[in-house]
Each structure stands twice: as structure tokens, then as C-alpha cells.
Amino acid sequence: MSGIDSRSAAFLQEMGITPLWTVRGAVPEAIAEAVAAPLAAPMPVAYSEAHMVPAQPVAVLAPYSAAHLVPAPAAPTVDSAWGEEPPAPPATDEEIGRMDWAQLKTAIAHCTRCGLCKGGRKPVQGSGAQQALWLVAAGASTASDEKERQPLSGEPGKLLVNMLAAAELARQDDVWVTNLIKCRPTSANGGDRAPTAEEAAACRPYLERELALCGASMVLTLGQIAANALQGKALQAPLAGSRGQVHEINGVKLVATLHPGELLRRGTDKALAWADLCLARAHDGRAG
Numbered sequence: 001m002s003g004i005d006s007r008s009a010a011f012l013q014e015m016g017i018t019p020l021w022t023v024r025g026a027v028p029e030a031i032a033e034a035v036a037a038p039l040a041a042p043m044p045v046a047y048s049e050a051h052m053v054p055a056q057p058v059a060v061l062a063p064y065s066a067a068h069l070v071p072a073p074a075a076p077t078v079d080s081a082w083g084e085e086p087p088a089p090p091a092t093d094e095e096i097g098r099m100d101w102a103q104l105k106t107a108i109a110h111c112t113r114c115g116l117c118k119g120g121r122k123p124v125q126g127s128g129a130q131q132a133l134w135l136v137a138a139g140a141s142t143a144s145d146e147k148e149r150q151p152l153s154g155e156p157g158k159l160l161v162n163m164l165a166a167a168e169l170a171r172q173d174d175v176w177v178t179n180l181i182k183c184r185p186t187s188a189n190g191g192d193r194a195p196t197a198e199e200a201a202a203c204r205p206y207l208e209r210e211l212a213l214c215g216a217s218m219v220l221t222l223g224q225i226a227a228n229a230l231q232g233k234a235l236q237a238p239l240a241g242s243r244g245q246v247h248e249i250n251g252v253k254l255v256a257t258l259h260p261g262e263l264l265r266r267g268t269d270k271a272l273a274w275a276d277l278c279l280a281r282a283h284d285g286r287a288g
Contacts, residue, residue, distance in 0.1 A: 088110065088112075089112075090111065090112045090113040091107045091111075091113070093205045095107075096205040096206060096208075096209050097205065097208075097209060097212075099209055100213070101130060101213055104206065104209055104210070104213065105125055107206070108123050108125060108182055108206055109123060109125070111123060111182070111183075111206075113202040113203070114183075114198060114199045114202035114203070115199075116181075116183035116184075116185060116199060117183055121146070121183035121184055121186070122146065122149075122183070123141070123182035123183045124141040124145045124146060124149060124150065124151055124179055124182055124183075124184070125149075125151075125178075125182070126151060126176055126177060126178030126179070126210055127150050127151065127172075127176075127177055127178075128171055128172055128175050128176045128177045129172065129173055129174055129175060129176055129214070130176065130213065130214055131214060131215055132174060132175050132176040132214040132215065132216045133169060133174045133175065133216060133217060133218065133284060133286070134164075134167075134169060134174065134175045134176075134216050134217075134218045134219070134220055134280070134284060135175070135176045135177075135178070135210065135211050135214055135216040135218070135219045135220070135252075136152070136160070136164075136175055136176070136177045136178070136219075136220045136221075136222065137178055137179070137180055137207060137219060137220070137221050137222065137226045137230070138151060138152055138177075138178075138179050138180070138221075138222040138223060138225075138226055138259060139179065139180055139181065139195065139222070139223050139224070139225025139226045139229075139259070140179060140180065140181035140184065140185050140192075140194075140195045140199075140225060141179045141181060141182060141183060141184040142184060142192055143184060143191075143192055144156075145179065145184070146184045151177050151178055151179045152177050152179075152222070152260070155260075155261075155264055156259065156260035156261040156264065157260070159260040159263060159264060160177070160222075160260050163260065163273065163277060166274070166277055167277045167278075167280065167281045168281070175216075176210060176214040176216060178207060178210055180200060180203055180204065180207050180225065180226045180229055180230070181195045181199055181200060181203045181225075182203055182206065185199060194225070194235070194236075195225060195235070196235075197229075197234075197235055200225070200229040200235060201229075204229060204230070207230070208249075208250055211249070211250060211252060212250070216252065217252065217253070217284050217285040218252070218253050218254075218255065218280050218283065218284035218285070219249055219252055219253065219254040219255070220254075220255055220256075220257060220276075220277075220280050221242075221254065221255070221256045221257070222257060222258070222259040222260065223239065223258065223259030223261075223262065224236070224237065224238070224239040224242075226256075227239060227242045227256035228242070230249050230254065231247060231249075231254075239256060239258065242256040243256050243257065243272070243276060244275070244276075244279070246279065246283050253280075253283050253284070255276055255279050255280040255283070256276070257272070257273050257276035257277065257280075258272060258273050258276075
């Protein structure tokens, strides 16, 4: 190779600049030195200010002290009996008495006023007209209610629609339908069972608030549980002691009749239920 020494050739080889072109004839010494000098010279240590791009300012962080440290939030305490965060304290009777519809439904959905909710039961909310002529109250939620997420569901619900129609009422337009006990009471084998007095007492403030909010002028109870609980009687007292009379709850008239489920089992009792409906219709404040 002419004009480039072996060291320069090695640099060019490492940089991938090959093949090397040679120049015929002798290369002046000044040109050879000019070509070889940039390759042989070490990289400059510092650039002049004209070549430098200003760097972005770097914030200088002061050392942390204990005053700068924010303590991490404490981990929530887990209640092993529930398997999750401890539930909020249950709403008091006074708090329930001040709730609007949205607050009431939320309170029922997260209720812990009795032990039924600990069994994984989901409360069944009332349904129908939030501004109603009648409030219809059954006793406790059933397996069918729990499945369909509606009180008085299934065949008893269909019969209730017919009963209300006989009283010139439509379930969705004129009536608020609810269960006194929102969560289904279950036996050891998972079947329906009668509620306890404590369970009825725990849920009663919810029904009273439903009555106040819907503004109904008549309460029709279905079966002995609702009738007795709302009158302060023993839950298993015979329904016959309440039928045929006009009672009162919180200043609103109340008439007791048989549960549609009972009427489906004993069709001959439908005449008794018809008399109860006529009694309620005559005292619900409607003209005619």
C-alpha cells in the first residue's frame, strides 16, 4: 500500500473502510501526514464552547431526612370471621328514618343488622311504584325471590297481580311490593325457614322507611309473619286474629290477608282474601 502506513490501514480496516484504494506514484509526505494524523491522534478530551450543546439543568436533590418521609398507609385489618374487611357499623333506626330511596337501597344492600347477611345471602329489594297507593308486604324472602331478585316472585307473584287487578291496582304503577325480611332465612340444609323475632325486628325499620317514602295510604300484609311483626304480635300468632279489621302502622291503615302462596295451596280460601281486598279498597282513601 502506498502512502498509508500499516497503523492507519489497521484503523481503516477496523472501521470497515475497505478495500483500500492506492494512489499510483509517490504521495507527498505532507499529504500522507495529513491523512494519517486524524487516525493516529487520540480523541480530544474536551470540546470548545462553540461545539457544545447546552445540557438541560439537573435538579440537585437534597438528602432526605425523617421529616421528608411519608409513612405508608397501614394495611387494613381483616376480620377472619368475615374473610374480608370488617363491615361498616349497621345503620341505626334513626339513620334509616332519614334516608332517601337511594340511601335506603344502599343500606339494605350492605346491611349487617342481623346474622342473615353473614351466610352469603343477598337481600331482595322492594319493587314497584316509588309513589304508591298501596304498600304490599310479605313476610320473608323466599328461594324464588332470591333467584329472581324480586319480592313475591313466581306463581305467588302472578296471583298477586290478579288480586291487585281486582282492587283496580297495577303492581308496577300503583303498588310498592316488599318483603319485611329482606334476606332469605335458611335452615341447616339450605331450605327456607321461618324468621326469628330478632330478624324481623332488625328489618322492620327498612319497611317503615319504605312506607314513608312511597306515601302509600294502605298497607296490605300477606301472611301471618308480616301481619304479626308489624302489629307487635308473636310471629306465630294465628292470622285469623288480624283479618277482617282495619289496623294502623305509623298513621297508615293496615289490612291483613293470606299469602298468595297459601291461596295456591288452598284455593277455597280465595273468598277470604277477596273480602280482605274489598276491606282495604274501601279504606285506602280513593273515592268510589
